Amino acid sequence: MEEHHANPSHRQGKIELIASQRLSVNGELYKVVDFLNKNLKDHQLMFGLTKKDDKMVISVYEVE
Numbered sequence: 001m002e003e004h005h006a007n008p009s010h011r012q013g014k015i016e017l018i019a020s021q022r023l024s025v026n027g028e029l030y031k032v033v034d035f036l037n038k039n040l041k042d043h044q045l046m047f048g049l050t051k052k053d054d055k056m057v058i059s060v061y062e063v064e
Helices: 029-043
Strands: 015-024 045-052 055-063
Touching (some): 029 045, 029 055
Antiparallel strands (some): 045 055
């Protein structure tokens, strides 16, 4: 039988988007995101980077 929690904060692996910013394409942003992920993972933060057309979007997530 599967156990269900009434409070979603009890789930493992919860990811919540905190903020995102659209920027001009810059190849160095990948290095910044990698640096942030390596140094802030113990603070329950994760960073993402996507490229769409001529723009990049950097996103900040809170993780459990």
